[in-house]
Amino acid sequence: MQLTLDRLTKQYGDKTALDRIDAVFRPGIYGLLGANGAGKTTLMRLVxxxxxxxxxxxxxxGTNIRDLGERYRSVIGYLPQDFGYYPNFTAMNFLLYMASLKGLNAGYAKKKSLELLETFGLFAVKDKKIKTFSGGMKRRLGIAQTLLNNPQILILDEPTAGLDPKERVKFRSLLRSFAEDKIVILSTHIVTDVEYIADEILVIKGGTLLKKGAESTILQEIAGKVWECRAAGQEAERLETRFAVCSRKRENGEAVLRIVSDEKPCAAAVSAAPCLEDLYLYYFQREV
Ligand SMILES: Nc1ncnc2c1ncn2[C@@H]1O[C@H](COP(=O)(O)OP(=O)(O)OP(=O)(O)O)[C@@H](O)[C@H]1O
Ligand SMILES: [Mg+2]
Known part of the structure; x- marks a missing residue:
């Protein structure tokens, strides 16, 4: 199974939201990382x-999806970024309704819905109205709905937005369990979400694909560019204004700054092992 993007371009009027994206996806989990407006949702809606x-x-x-039509849409599961829930539906009725929209037969829909409610820890509340659910529960229901038709391709647009750390951990382990043999593409601007879960990371900025690869591979880009600097008073302030600071902490009255920079920021700087957060800052520092 293979999904291929070939010079994929989308313009809204004269605004180029995506510019000639080339990428190949095979079964695995892909994390689409980019700032607000980078083009993540546009890419997902095209896919x-x-x-x-x-x-x-x-x-x-190998076949253009526009020629496959319904045959293609039946292998897709999609969680839109602005997914609307029906507050007065119960969880069970919501899944049955979504299943009917997907054209699934009633017997199968019931069996599958119950199975998904169980998997997503919502079985006990299946007859409760969605308006009584927490954000995390709604999100789990939204993801469950994408799996009704047993899709081979799963597109999740910001599936972890608004989730607390516990729900995030739960999401990651669920994703691992149902991602088997599927192409899963998820977007986020929360670096740690893709760091632990994605087999490959795509960094997208201003509609172009900057990087695609395993985390260890794309991190090589900034090898030797991450520094830890201990500084006090004015020297710390000078570093803060001149360089991209990823994190700061205080130790023994001194500031310890983690800096991404092509050049060594100060004489006492010590080289540090890069992480994805550093890479993100390296690419997006001028945008924040
Ligand atoms: N329907 C539209 N008409 C005009 N411009 C649009 C439309 N949809 C998106 N855009 C523009 O295209 C660019 C990419 O938007 P997109 O929603 O794909 O970004 P995103 O990476 O999903 O951002 P976010 O993280 O905020 O969800 C943005 O500049 C946005 O303003
Ligand atoms: Mg978006």
């Missing part, structure tokens, strides 16, 4: 065949 590309194409096993 789900909800938006039409301005030029270029998405191909599934």
């Amino acid at each position: 789900c065949d909800i938006l039409k590309p301005t030029s270029g194409e998405v191909a599934f096993n």
